[in-house]
Amino acid sequence: MLYVIGLGLSDERDITVKGLDAVKSCERIYLEAYTSILMVDKEKLEAFYGKPVTIADREMVESDSDTILNNAQTVNVAFLVELSIPVETIHNASIMNAIGACGLQLYNFGQTISMVWFTETWRPDSWYPRVKENRDIGLHTLCLLDIKVKEQSIENMARGRLIYEPPRFMTVNTCLEQMLEIEELRDEKAYGPETLAIGCVRLGTPTQLFISGTMEQLLEEDFGTPLHSLVLIGRRMHVMEAEMVRDFCPEKYRAKFDEIYKRDYES
Amino acid sequence: MLYVIGLGLSDERDITVKGLDAVKSCERIYLEAYTSILMVDKEKLEAFYGKPVTIADREMVESDSDTILNNAQTVNVAFLVELSIPVETIHNASIMNAIGACGLQLYNFGQTISMVWFTETWRPDSWYPRVKENRDIGLHTLCLLDIKVKEQSIENMARGRLIYEPPRFMTVNTCLEQMLEIEELRDEKAYGPETLAIGCVRLGTPTQLFISGTMEQLLEEDFGTPLHSLVLIGRRMHVMEAEMVRDFCPEKYRAKFDEIYKRDYES
Numbered sequence: 001m002l003y004v005i006g007l008g009l010s011d012e013r014d015i016t017v018k019g020l021d022a023v024k025s026c027e028r029i030y031l032e033a034y035t036s037i038l039m040v041d042k043e044k045l046e047a048f049y050g051k052p053v054t055i056a057d058r059e060m061v062e063s064d065s066d067t068i069l070n071n072a073q074t075v076n077v078a079f080l081v082e083l084s085i086p087v088e089t090i091h092n093a094s095i096m097n098a099i100g101a102c103g104l105q106l107y108n109f110g111q112t113i114s115m116v117w118f119t120e121t122w123r124p125d126s127w128y129p130r131v132k133e134n135r136d137i138g139l140h141t142l143c144l145l146d147i148k149v150k151e152q153s154i155e156n157m158a159r160g161r162l163i164y165e166p167p168r169f170m171t172v173n174t175c176l177e178q179m180l181e182i183e184e185l186r187d188e189k190a191y192g193p194e195t196l197a198i199g200c201v202r203l204g205t206p207t208q209l210f211i212s213g214t215m216e217q218l219l220e221e222d223f224g225t226p227l228h229s230l231v232l233i234g235r236r237m238h239v240m241e242a243e244m245v246r247d248f249c250p251e252k253y254r255a256k257f258d259e260i261y262k263r264d265y266e267s
Numbered sequence: 268m269l270y271v272i273g274l275g276l277s278d279e280r281d282i283t284v285k286g287l288d289a290v291k292s293c294e295r296i297y298l299e300a301y302t303s304i305l306m307v308d309k310e311k312l313e314a315f316y317g318k319p320v321t322i323a324d325r326e327m328v329e330s331d332s333d334t335i336l337n338n339a340q341t342v343n344v345a346f347l348v349e350l351s352i353p354v355e356t357i358h359n360a361s362i363m364n365a366i367g368a369c370g371l372q373l374y375n376f377g378q379t380i381s382m383v384w385f386t387e388t389w390r391p392d393s394w395y396p397r398v399k400e401n402r403d404i405g406l407h408t409l410c411l412l413d414i415k416v417k418e419q420s421i422e423n424m425a426r427g428r429l430i431y432e433p434p435r436f437m438t439v440n441t442c443l444e445q446m447l448e449i450e451e452l453r454d455e456k457a458y459g460p461e462t463l464a465i466g467c468v469r470l471g472t473p474t475q476l477f478i479s480g481t482m483e484q485l486l487e488e489d490f491g492t493p494l495h496s497l498v499l500i501g502r503r504m505h506v507m508e509a510e511m512v513r514d515f516c517p518e519k520y521r522a523k524f525d526e527i528y529k530r531d532y533e534s
Binding site (some may be wrong): 006007008011013014015016017018020021093094096097100101106107108109110111113114133139263 | 273278279280281283285288304320358361363364367372373374375376377379380381384400406418450
């Protein structure tokens with residue numbers, strides 16, 4: 001059996017009891033380590049499980065998945081989906097539902113988008129029409145921010161050197177900057193500097209933090225260590241949602257928040 | 268401290284290790300028991316926790332929340348959100364993210380809607396414009412279906428008798444029937460008998476089941492015991508999503524599925 005087990009959002013104890021039992025029954029345990037940055041060390045997981053854990057990076061998952069699936073017909077292996085091997089998924093929290101902690105109702109979210117880092121020559125804006133669709137209807141938009149784990153520099157890649165850059169994660173600030181840049185270019189009024197938003201960072205961890213304000217205001221905030229996400233607030237925000245979102249608005253931004261709320265949301 | 272702890276989707280072992288530790292530290296444990304039907308008995312939970320569990324029904328939560336919050340400033344209590352008492356939320360899976368198991372990407376879902384039971388005189392369709400908004404953009408729609416727990420009959424309510432009806436849950440079939448009735452009335456072409464959909468039942472439990480087909484076809488299916496949910500598939504379904512959804516389509520519906528896919532999705 002191959003178990004695909006959700007680890008939850010923060011530390012080793014966010015695994016479910018069912019998931020932990022499954023891990024303990026496994027002969028091999030692989031840790032997917034390139035679509036998210038782990039908030040907990042591999043060593044901590046190993047101590048908690050009482051078993052060795054193998055990091056499965058992009059190379060392994062994309063070029064060497066046979067190793068992971070080897071004899072999973074007969075022994076238990078923890079990790080990743082593949083066909084014609086029995087698979088059991090053990091669900092857990094993810095940002096897609098935990099984002100409800102920011103005070104906005106999950107019912108009122110539209111499509112989720114992903115934001116990648118712009119480079120000199122590549123500034124993709126395929127997410128923009130999706131944000132606009134959400135905003136036109138009045139829905140909230142969850143923006144998930146890029147992370148880079150085990151990426152090679154162009155030089156190292158060209159020379160075939162397996163040297164990797166240190167992991168990095170996009171901040172709320174970079175995301176806001178890129179979004180405002182694209183709005184200025186396209187000028188379709190999907191949102192603007194005065195659009196209300198919430199920086200949601202380290203969700204589900206002890207240092208979880210929500211800061212609300214306009215996009216322009218949040219540009220100046222320091223949100224600290226990863227992981228960061230951003231929510232653009234839709235026009236249909238309910239008065240009870242607004243009450244909670246306002247609680248996350250620092251004193252210095254309150255007057256502006258109230259002014260915009262009165263102008264854009266109460267009418 | 269008041270702990271708000273997610274129990275997950277299926278049985279007592281879906282709680283996280285962190286959640287279980289919190290429960291074990293609590294002097295009182297309340298079980299919210301009116302917005303969902305528990306898939307596990309209170310007795311099973313009590314045996315697993317080694318502690319008594321109090322059912323908090325609608326009456327208790329709405330009229331007697333002081334009992335729940337009593338001295339939560341000094342002792343640990345497991346359950347429910349309230350102001351000016353320290354609260355810690357322990358996240359877990361919910362249908363809002365676990366629905367990804369049906370093969371459709373969470374990124375491609377629009378607003379979630381709730382479907383209530385129609386009565387002779389009350390046939391609300393405020394969800395209809397929301398479905399239409401999702402459909403116009405091409406997004407999937409998750410429909411959460413009504414459940415009735417500890418409801419009084421009108422007669423018993425009028426006579427002030429605290430006698431409750433047995434719990435009941437809406438089936439995928441009832442939801443489809445009501446949706447098609449409203450489409451016929453409003454005729455705004457938000458969807459129709461040939462719209463592709465997936466009945467998603469008992470998500471996250473060992474008897475989890477997905478059946479895809481047209482709304483009309485699914486009307487005839489027997490999905491069995493609770494809980495049921497329904498997904499209307501949006502026009503923007505990716506070819507990789509379609510491949511998995513097709514796997515959930517029974518042989519007898521396949522020809523129709525392929526015909527509609529060719530007509531509505533491939534063009």
